[in-house]
Amino acid sequence: MLIVQNVSKNFGKFEALRNINLEFTNGVYGLLAPNGAGKTTLIKMLTTLLFPTNGEILYNGNEITSLNEKYRDLLGYLPQQFGYYKNYSPEKYLTYIAALKGMDKKITKERIKKLLTLVALDDVSTKKMKKFSGGMLQRVGIAQAMLNDPKILILDEPTAGLDPKERVRFRNLLTELARNRIVILSTHIVSDVESIANEIIMIKDKEVLYKDNIENICNVISGLVYETEIDYEYAEEFRKKYFSLSEKQEDGKLKIRFISENSPTFSWQPVKPNLEDVFLYIYKDETSEQV
Numbered sequence: 001m002l003i004v005q006n007v008s009k010n011f012g013k014f015e016a017l018r019n020i021n022l023e024f025t026n027g028v029y030g031l032l033a034p035n036g037a038g039k040t041t042l043i044k045m046l047t048t049l050l051f052p053t054n055g056e057i058l059y060n061g062n063e064i065t066s067l068n069e070k071y072r073d074l075l076g077y078l079p080q081q082f083g084y085y086k087n088y089s090p091e092k093y094l095t096y097i098a099a100l101k102g103m104d105k106k107i108t109k110e111r112i113k114k115l116l117t118l119v120a121l122d123d124v125s126t127k128k129m130k131k132f133s134g135g136m137l138q139r140v141g142i143a144q145a146m147l148n149d150p151k152i153l154i155l156d157e158p159t160a161g162l163d164p165k166e167r168v169r170f171r172n173l174l175t176e177l178a179r180n181r182i183v184i185l186s187t188h189i190v191s192d193v194e195s196i197a198n199e200i201i202m203i204k205d206k207e208v209l210y211k212d213n214i215e216n217i218c219n220v221i222s223g224l225v226y227e228t229e230i231d232y233e234y235a236e237e238f239r240k241k242y243f244s245l246s247e248k249q250e251d252g253k254l255k256i257r258f259i260s261e262n263s264p265t266f267s268w269q270p271v272k273p274n275l276e277d278v279f280l281y282i283y284k285d286e287t288s289e290q291v
């Protein structure tokens with residue numbers, strides 16, 4: 001089990017994270033927050049690239065930095081930007097990374113073959129990566145992070161640049177990988193984690209706001225989400241009164257999904273909140289550019 005205990009991180013006088021407490025067992029965890037909330041900072045501490053200013057991170061009761069190599073052997077990490085050599089093939093690249101990790105040559109060969117099949121790159125294993133799509137490169141990145149069969153797999157914004165089809169494939173792969181390990185996935189895109197995460201962690205104002213399953217998180221705004229149809233002329237006034245979640249043109253009217261804490265009128269349809277609704281509501285004060 002991986003435990004983050006009373007962890008804070010300051011950069012000089014700037015406080016990036018405050019009093020973070022988290023527990024991870026096997027499964028997929030979605031670290032979901034807008035850009036700049038501190039996801040990468042938390043991930044860098046989990047991967048020992050940064051040290052907490054206060055508090056500690058424990059793996060099976062031991063402080064991770066004191067475990068040194070032993071911890072890094074348990075860890076697979078795909079950073080936001082992963083470096084690869086475009087003139088290398090996936091096979092050559094993975095062999096190179098395995099050598100850097102000091103892995104046994106015989107084991108390496110077998111392992112690379114299996115991993116390339118797992119990430120569906122076996123048919124291009126000897127092709128140079130320079131012609132690969134974003135999705136193919138991300139899968140090479142995952143294979144690289146999986147080389148040592150890690151107990152903890154950490155992926156920082158792994159779906160950036162993937163098309164919708166590649167995202168689906170990627171999600172299915174993660175579910176497969178999470179059966180017997182901790183997978184922590186950071187993203188600011190709700191749909192990346194909505195269908196696969198066992199738990200969602202949301203960070204707001206430098207602290208953990210929620211760490212729970214999706215149903216419980218959605219219950220936070222249960223009874224507050226509605227849909228209704230209004231005339232376009234009335235839209236601006238309506239948006240001032242209620243928080244608009246989404247809007248769609250339908251038969252000359254505006255179909256609007258929104259949050260209201262007032263008692264409903266007869267023309268409002270109560271609807272079940274989803275994770276996107278919670279995300280938009282929780283981070284409503286952040287600029288839309290950040291979200």
Ligand SMILES: Nc1ncnc2c1ncn2[C@@H]1O[C@H](COP(=O)(O)OP(=O)(O)OP(=O)(O)O)[C@@H](O)[C@H]1O
Pocket residue numbers: 011014016033034035036037038039040041042157
């Ligand atoms: N080395 C650093 N020195 C000073 N401030 C930093 C440093 N690294 C991060 N920060 C600040 O800490 C805050 C959190 O940054 P972080 O990169 O962890 O956010 P994030 O949620 O991962 O966003 P993104 O997805 O854009 O990386 C930001 O305000 C950032 O400017």
